[in-house]
Amino acid sequence: MNEPPVISLEQVTKTYRVGEIEVQALRGITANVWRGEYVAIIGASGSGKSTLMHILGCLDQPTSGIYRLGGLDVASADADDLADLRNRAIGFVFQSFNLLPRTRALANVELPLAYAGLRRADRRRRAALALEAVGLRDRGHHVPSQLSGGQQQRVAIARALVTNPALILADEPTGNLDTASTAEIMSLFDHLSDEGRTIVLITHEATVAAHADRVIELSDGLIVAERRAAQGAPA
Numbered sequence: 001m002n003e004p005p006v007i008s009l010e011q012v013t014k015t016y017r018v019g020e021i022e023v024q025a026l027r028g029i030t031a032n033v034w035r036g037e038y039v040a041i042i043g044a045s046g047s048g049k050s051t052l053m054h055i056l057g058c059l060d061q062p063t064s065g066i067y068r069l070g071g072l073d074v075a076s077a078d079a080d081d082l083a084d085l086r087n088r089a090i091g092f093v094f095q096s097f098n099l100l101p102r103t104r105a106l107a108n109v110e111l112p113l114a115y116a117g118l119r120r121a122d123r124r125r126r127a128a129l130a131l132e133a134v135g136l137r138d139r140g141h142h143v144p145s146q147l148s149g150g151q152q153q154r155v156a157i158a159r160a161l162v163t164n165p166a167l168i169l170a171d172e173p174t175g176n177l178d179t180a181s182t183a184e185i186m187s188l189f190d191h192l193s194d195e196g197r198t199i200v201l202i203t204h205e206a207t208v209a210a211h212a213d214r215v216i217e218l219s220d221g222l223i224v225a226e227r228r229a230a231q232g233a234p235a
Contacts, residue, residue, distance in 0.1 A: 004071035006198045007033035012065035025051040027221040038193040040209035041202045043218035053171050053202045058082045091160030091168045095175035097152045099144045106140035109159045130158035150181030170201045
């Protein structure tokens with residue numbers, strides 16, 4: 001049996017109502033992301049990439065069209081199922097890190113496992129391994145304010161990895177980082193891709209998108225270009 005794509009979008013639209021005005025954020029997106037792919041979604045402000053990120057992360061639902069995650073039609077899931085799906089199948093990495101400020105790195109990484117109901121000893125063991133995977137084995141007892149921006153993002157990536165999700169969804173993961181930290185984080189994403197992780201990275205920076213295997217460009221809620229990053233030619 002052929003394995004379904006991790007992400008399948010079929011004519012996905014999203015319309016917001018602002019008073020009497022309807023705003024079409026997405027106007028018919030069709031795309032697949034297969035297991036092990038590293039895909040960058042790029043576009044200027046207002047292109048629809050943030051709206052698409054919320055739909056991919058099961059944080060919002062399309063107005064029309066079909067979104068399947070790992071073969072599951074997301075529209076068929078209720079609120080509890082969606083929360084479980086987000087925790088189990090998606091590892092989120094955000095621009096602002098979203099770490100608990102007074103909580104040590106190890107406990108921050110443990111959080112998705114706590115929501116999943118794992119025993120404390122198992123949580124600690126897996127969180128320690130995830131921190132080791134991002135090069136922060138000795139920083140587990142530091143709170144975020146004791147870490148650099150790049151280190152905080154590494155903790156966030158460890159938290160995304162700890163459940164072994166089907167998809168890593170990164171939203172502008174280098175947006176708050178300096179040039180050196182950006183290079184370190186992108187090198188880490190490259191390594192995760194080499195390990196076979198499925199990554200969707202949303203960015204407005206062409207140099208960041210160039211790390212991906214495939215680049216999807218959005219404009220005005222539509223896919224306007226798609227290319228293999230390595231060749232720089234249409235896919």
